[in-house]
Amino acid sequence: NAGVTQTPKFRVLKTGQSMTLLCAQDMNHEYMYWYRQDPGMGLRLIHYSVGEGTTAKGEVPDGYNVSRLKKQNFLLGLESAAPSQTSVYFCASSPDPGFDTEAFFGQGTRLTVV
Amino acid sequence: AQSVTQPDIHITVSEGASLELRCNYSYGATPYLFWYVQSPGQGLQLLLKYFSGDTLVQGIKGFEAEFKRSQSSFNLRKPSVHWSDAAEYFCAVGLTSGTYKYIFGTGTRLKVLA
Secondary structure, X not given: XXXXXXXXXXXXXXXXXXXXXXXXXXXXXXEEEEEEEEOOOEEEEEEEEEEOOEEEEOOOOOOOEEEOOOOXXXXXXXXXXXXXXXXXXXXXXXXXXXXXXXXXXXXXXEEEEO | OOEEEOOOXXXXXXXXXXXXXXXXXXXXXXXXXXXXXXXXXXXXXXXXXXXXXXXXXXXXXXXXXXXXXXXXXXXEEEOOOOHHXXXXXXEEEEEOOOOOEEEEOOOEEEEEEO
C-alpha cells in the first residue's frame, strides 16, 4: 500500500544546478499535483495534471517544469535552481477532479538551494 | 479572491485539555472545506471535510469541525487532546470553478504539554 511516493526525500543543490523530483502513485489516479510549502505561507500549487500527457500551471509555476508521460508518474523539474526555491515539495494525487474523494499526499521532499 | 486564514500560528495546550483551531475563508460560492494534519516528517492526512448538509462534521482521531456560513468559519475542535496530536494543522478550501484546486491556509502548529 505505497500510495504516493516521492523521490528523493532530501536534496541539497547549488545555485544553477538542475534536478528532477519524482512523484509516483499506485492508485491509478487521474489527477496529480505539485505543491511547495514555505513557512507562514501554507501550501501553494505549482503545477498540476488532469491526466496522462497533460499539465497545467498553478499559482507559482515560474522556475519549474513538469511532465506526465505515464499516468502513475508526475515529474517536477528545476532547470536552474535558485535559493528562492528552497522549500518542502509535496506531491498529491486524486482519482477525480471533484472533492467527493480524498487527495493523497506524499511525504514531501526537502530541497535546499545554496 | 479566494483565501483561507488561520489566525493562530502556534497553539500550546496541555494534554487532556480541549482544543479549538480557527479557520476563516473567503469564497463566493458554497465552499468545500477541509482540515488536514501534518505530523513531523509526514505528508498531509485528511482529518475531515464539509460539502453540505449537517454543519457539524466528524472526522478521524476524535476531531470535529463546525461550518458557520454567517461567520465564514470552519473551526476544528477536539474535546481532549492527546500528546500524539502535536502536529501542524491546515485548513483548506476546495475551488470548484474551473479546475478543482485547493487553497490552503498557512497552518497552525500545535504543541501538547504533558
